[in-house]
Amino acid sequence: MKNKILAIVVTVILFSGCASNNSQYYWGEYEGLVYKTHHTPGEVPPSIQIELLQTDIEKAAAVGKPIPPGVYAHLGLMYAANGNKELALASLTKEKELYPESSTFIDGLIKRSLNNS
Template identity: 50%
Template structure:
């Protein structure tokens, strides 16, 4: 009987523990921003996206959470679209630092930013 109670409590603990939210990264509004840019292009301008992403970066930093992959790359793309090449380069390099597996992609993006800046 005692063993049954023990196993029931153990099973309940395992099941409830499996429901815990253990997100590795802080996503903030990033997913909704990307979704909206595909579903309703032009509704949210680049400056609004930049402001929201920077707010997300501040929230992640203050909560001690890791920022999700792609956020700095997206931010870099937005800065480049506004002609802010120094900020674009900094954001892209931050993405590359945090996610070295994206180096090939980021290097290509940096190359395009450098070409635009040179013109």
């Protein structure tokens, strides 16, 4: 009988752990924005993307979750597309600070996005 109860308790704990919908990051509008950017280019202009990304960053801070990798890089590229090199560099640098493993990639983005425009 004890083994049966133990098996039930363990099963409930395992399934409740699997059912958790908590994400490590605050994704906000980012995934949908990336999808739209690649599948319907031009539908969401850089200025709107900047607003959406800034809002996501603010909401992430409000709920105490980190933003996912790529958000600051995307934001930096949108600033560059709008001609704001200073904010573009700041955002790309922030991406490198948060995710140092992206340094080589971000350095390439900085070189191509800011030095050639």
